[in-house]
């Protein structure tokens with residue numbers, strides 16, 4: 001018996017395991033039912049009582065050596081990652097899909113570029129805004145009904161998610177680097193019922209030009225220019241008088257789509273005209289709130305709605321589909 005136990009231990013010493021295959025070979029040789037360890041135990045059964053006493057302990061020690069060698073080899077292999085990363089050079093590689101730009105980002109960028117060609121820079125501001133920048137500086141007095149024009153998500157008493165990008169105008173004017181000629185794209189939030197045509201968040205591109213002697217004519221010409229570049233040279237527009245606390249006079253601008261197709265009919269509510277922006281001459285109160293001398297400087301401002309324009313551009317009927325993160329929808333824009 002002694003010789004057999006010694007042989008087993010010798011075999012164990014000579015065994016080297018450096019791969020999962022070798023580990024499996026070891027298991028098959030030593031540890032299965034018909035393996036070396038069990039063979040010895042079978043022989044052990046046929047020994048006399050005296051001999052069993054003599055060899056039992058040694059046999060158990062040898063068995064434990066085999067088992068712990070197997071266990072530690074397995075652990076080592078797992079730790080070093082051997083066998084997990086075998087390179088199979090014949091297999092085709094994994095194809096990782098490229099993402100695409102979101103259609104709203106694409107429209108915003110296109111708008112920015114048109115204004116940049118007219119000499120506007122691009123500025124951004126925070127989405128969580130204080131009352132001063134979102135309302136008070138823009139000539140919305142406290143408790144004034146004009147505040148209800150924009151249903152607001154409040155974060156704290158005087159802090160809210162901005163309801164429009166006009167807040168960024170205030171930040172730019174406060175910086176005081178005159179003249180200012182900038183567009184300000186961004187996401188805005190309003191507590192509105194969600195439907196195919198309105199959402200609780202949407203996107204605007206704000207525009208601001210402040211200089212000496214700026215007139216309403218400059219405003220109109222800038223916007224005509226934008227429309228011709230974005231919608232095509234023959235696009236008809238109209239201005240309607242309107243009201244915003246921060247501009248005087250104020251207007252809204254519509255573009256003409258007609259009513260020939262069903263979707264144009266619906267989008268324009270049967271009138272053929274679609275409102276795309278609000279605008280006006282910056283109210284002198286706003287200039288003064290931002291420490292700009294309104295006797296010396298004047299300016300115009302406008303706020304373009306991006307989402308509706310994107311719906312129009314891509315023929316999307318339900319605004320919500322832009323933000324559902326449905327890959328099948330977004331994939332259609334992947335090449336943008």
Ligand code: DAH
Pocket residue numbers: 163164165166206207244246247277278279280281300301302303304
């Ligand atoms: N802030 C307005 C809104 O969200 C849009 C707007 C109107 C912006 C007139 C302007 C402006 O800069 O002059 O409804």
